Amino acid sequence: MTKSKKLRNILLLSTLILFTACSQKEPLVKVKKNDLIKSTKLANNNFMNQNKESDKYLSKYFRPWNQSKATYNLKDATWGFSYKNKTVYLENHIKADEKWFNKQIDNSNFEKYNTLLKKAITLKNTNIRVFPTSSPMFYNPNKAGEGFPFDYNQNSAIKINTPIFVSHYSKDKAWVYMQSNSVGGWIHIRDIAFVDKEFINEFKTNNYSVAIEEKFPIYDNTFREYVKVATIFPKAANKYIIAKKDFDNNAIITYIDIDPNSVESMPLEFNSRNRIKIAKALLDEPYGWGGLLNNRDCSSFTQDFFAPFGKYLSRNSKAQTKNGKYHDISSFTKKQKKEYIRKNAIPFSTLVYLKGHIMLYIGQKQNEPLVMHNMWSVRLKNKYGKKYRHIIGKATITTLEPGKELKDFDENNNILRQVKGIVIL
Known part of the structure; x- marks a missing residue:
């Protein structure tokens, strides 16, 4: 140096x-x-x-598209049901009753576990929920260190462009139970699109860039998302790939421009x-x-x-x-x-x-x-x-x-x- x-x-x-x-x-x-x-x-x-580690990273990243089923056993997939035995408060700070939990468990529809068996991709940064609902679950919000932001219905979050494997729909079909490379749970149906072999082959360019700036906007004619550091974009002909969906909720390859100062070839030195x-x-x-x-x-x-x-x-x-x-x-x-x-x-x-x-x-x-x-x-x-x-x-x-x-x-x-x-x- x-x-x-x-x-x-x-x-x-x-x-x-x-x-x-x-x-x-x-x-x-x-x-x-x-x-x-x-x-x-x-x-x-x-x-x-770095090259070896990056290859391993990308192999894990795309792993859901190589799956034929969700790999969790049913007990692990339904671990969140145990919250029914705990004292949980909802967004109005009122205790969740047995009726509320029964509704969430019923809507989870695990009788249909591993029946849809579809590969998909995230269209935006999206939350992964323990139950198929946007409602939060808090422990006693009057206790120090509880209440917002500790929503125990928030299992995790994943970024735009993340490959996932879908097990099944919730009963109301508003949510899908999915598995990513690192976490599983419920994602809202509006945030994903299903992929086929043709899409996967075009998406996997073997030339990937990674976001190095935080929360910069990207556009596909109109605003699409604020991108987070570590978001991956396949690159082809000086364009970057994201997905949008058709009327049947199938993914379509979309090429966008990104400020070159916001991304670098992966792996970054x-x-x-x-x-x-x-x-x-x-x-x-x-x-x-x-x-x-x-x-x-x-x-x-x-x-x-x-x-x-x-x-x-x-x-x-x-x-x-x-x-x-x-x-x-x-x-x-x-x-x-x-x-x-x-x-x-x-x-x-x-x-x-x-x-x-x-x-x-x-x-x-x-x-x-x-x-x-x-x-x-x-x-x-x-x-x-x-x-x-x-x-x-x-x-x-x-x-x-x-x-x-x-x-x-x-x-x-x-x-x-x-x-x-x-x-x-």
């Missing part, structure tokens, strides 16, 4: 971190230019064979400049439980950080611990955990895991490990024992003890105390 390029990368990252740290009131770490020099040097640009570019696109995005409101949670943040570089990560935090070499440090003291992470974690290719949350290690400042993650809040407890939250609610950079400087910081809920391990990718 030339001296001028190295300086430019350092300036980019320092500007990014300083902006994030100094423009907000929440407890973030202030990182200066020189603090990041070591991180940029210690990051391993060659921790993976894993170097300092590009890591900074992707981080900059993702930081400050509002927290979105399960992809709610087209935003990211912790595991979709890490997933989408690595996707442009061709590295596939699983959809949830626990599953991501299996995407690399897992180091169990759950029995360590806080001091030992910090020391182990400082000595063994590699900036920008190590994940830090605790139950229900995952973070990307990016380096250290004054011996304090730094992580980048999308988080909802810091748990606090006042002197009377009342628990409450300090909302962060976005993708940000912190130490492993965010909020420690706050008056009512709850040491029992210190993130560092809860860290179970690190994942070397």
